[in-house]
Amino acid sequence: MKSGPDIARIGALIGDPARANILIALLSGKALTATELATEAGITGQTASSHLKKMTEGGLLAQAKQGRHRYFTLAGSEVASVLESIMGLAASKGHLRTRTGPKDPAMRAARVCYDHLAGDMAVRIFDSLQLRSFLTVSSDKGGLGLTDSGKDFMLGFGINLDALAGSRRPLCRACLDWSERRNHLAGSLGAAILKRFQEEQWLRREPKSRVIHISPNGELAMQKLFPTD
Amino acid sequence: MKSGPDIARIGALIGDPARANILIALLSGKALTATELATEAGITGQTASSHLKKMTEGGLLAQAKQGRHRYFTLAGSEVASVLESIMGLAASKGHLRTRTGPKDPAMRAARVCYDHLAGDMAVRIFDSLQLRSFLTVSSDKGGLGLTDSGKDFMLGFGINLDALAGSRRPLCRACLDWSERRNHLAGSLGAAILKRFQEEQWLRREPKSRVIHISPNGELAMQKLFPTD
DNA sequence: TCCATGGTTCGGTCTACGTCGAAGTATTGT
DNA sequence: ACAATACTTCGACGTAGACCGAACCATGGA
Numbered sequence: 001m002k003s004g005p006d007i008a009r010i011g012a013l014i015g016d017p018a019r020a021n022i023l024i025a026l027l028s029g030k031a032l033t034a035t036e037l038a039t040e041a042g043i044t045g046q047t048a049s050s051h052l053k054k055m056t057e058g059g060l061l062a063q064a065k066q067g068r069h070r071y072f073t074l075a076g077s078e079v080a081s082v083l084e085s086i087m088g089l090a091a092s093k094g095h096l097r098t099r100t101g102p103k104d105p106a107m108r109a110a111r112v113c114y115d116h117l118a119g120d121m122a123v124r125i126f127d128s129l130q131l132r133s134f135l136t137v138s139s140d141k142g143g144l145g146l147t148d149s150g151k152d153f154m155l156g157f158g159i160n161l162d163a164l165a166g167s168r169r170p171l172c173r174a175c176l177d178w179s180e181r182r183n184h185l186a187g188s189l190g191a192a193i194l195k196r197f198q199e200e201q202w203l204r205r206e207p208k209s210r211v212i213h214i215s216p217n218g219e220l221a222m223q224k225l226f227p228t229d
Numbered sequence: 230m231k232s233g234p235d236i237a238r239i240g241a242l243i244g245d246p247a248r249a250n251i252l253i254a255l256l257s258g259k260a261l262t263a264t265e266l267a268t269e270a271g272i273t274g275q276t277a278s279s280h281l282k283k284m285t286e287g288g289l290l291a292q293a294k295q296g297r298h299r300y301f302t303l304a305g306s307e308v309a310s311v312l313e314s315i316m317g318l319a320a321s322k323g324h325l326r327t328r329t330g331p332k333d334p335a336m337r338a339a340r341v342c343y344d345h346l347a348g349d350m351a352v353r354i355f356d357s358l359q360l361r362s363f364l365t366v367s368s369d370k371g372g373l374g375l376t377d378s379g380k381d382f383m384l385g386f387g388i389n390l391d392a393l394a395g396s397r398r399p400l401c402r403a404c405l406d407w408s409e410r411r412n413h414l415a416g417s418l419g420a421a422i423l424k425r426f427q428e429e430q431w432l433r434r435e436p437k438s439r440v441i442h443i444s445p446n447g448e449l450a451m452q453k454l455f456p457t458d
Numbered sequence: 459t460c461c462a463t464g465g466t467t468c469g470g471t472c473t474a475c476g477t478c479g480a481a482g483t484a485t486t487g488t
Numbered sequence: 489a490c491a492a493t494a495c496t497t498c499g500a501c502g503t504a505g506a507c508c509g510a511a512c513c514a515t516g517g518a
Contacts, residue, residue: 005317005318005319005320005407007243007316007319008246009319010243010318011242011243011245012240012241012244014236014243015239015240015243015244016505020235020237023236033465034464035463035465043507043508044509045464045466046466046467046468046509046510047506048465050506050507051506052465058322059322068463068464068515079318081314082311083236085311086236086239086240086311087236088311089239089311090236263495263496264493264494264495272476272477273478274494275477275479275497277495278496279475279477279496282496297495298493298494298495
């Protein structure tokens, strides 16, 4: 007599407060790491790991392993839509929401990601490199590479590719940008680019933060070196 | 810190198997008594009473006391819509309920979704309306509307649009069909169409289920009224 | 090589809650 | 009035699962 999909399974996944917080955080469309989600939900990493595993197996989340990070996103727009409609129900019943305040706009514009650039500016660089066919994107694991013209460009930019090739570290790696939710350039080349920017004093780091401010000269150089049109 | 509309509360309510069974039973749109729902969910009356109380307080159910019976229904079409969309998620993940009984194909063909039609037939109707430009689809959420020719069609079909417009309930709403994974028509217009079908005796409801059987006359009328080619 | 960091697995504790038996309250019928 | 039906409340029991500490893997960087 009971036929049909198992809505109880989905309901139970959404029904735990910690998991609900994680889902709401991911509703922004951004990819977040396991630890970010743990702090977001106010639980320890171990507990979050368990939750994330359950939700992934339950079809609510998708994950992308990247280096030692693990980025989680909602499994698809259908999941987001279900969450939205449930929020509608909950809100109509009188549970109102006071959502988190606006995040630092400077952080979204430009910031450091370990040792390379991230944020809007980094994504623009990545787009520009791809647009001008300096970067080749092969489908296999993180398979980015420089074309011959790309190599010329980097040499002209003042980057010693031979030195980078000596390191065990991969030259090019795609890194998922949390604010832009798109790829930017990581790897030793990404780090070298940041280094060049700093050498030219095109940017200034905020003291105790990841935020980066671009100088007027830097903005000019950006537009000349990495056009996106 | 992280307080929002409490989707966890709603999720937890749906997340218990017994409660999920009750909700699915009520998706038929009928009002059922507490004991009927108890047997439907395979639990005792005491347990059902507890569940029903929680779901009523949680805003999912409405109850009407009548004599010594207590009739329960879903609190509104919004609840039904949320349930259907969750069923869509669960179905897409392949977590179908254990037995796909003989009812399942009939259910996919045509069933009741609270107060309107769902299943293959309902999707065909929706497609037909869209194909003949009776329905306008605007991008914002749930933004459906009738065109002038659509209004004429509905009037000719015997639906009093003025009466429907008087209600606070939206005329047209898209409801995601879990078995077809496509939209069908909900809202007061969807309910009115189901009513017309019943008045014409084009369909027969199976006693204790959401399943609907179409009569030969009904099939004929379907093809004439809602052609899809 | 070694260390630091992100993430997972394991084991144990503790709370939440679904479940039913039994008793209690309403309402209808004879 | 009594009995029967419909449903609720109370109390007790038992299991599921959320949580964290600690130890364990994997990756990246020196």
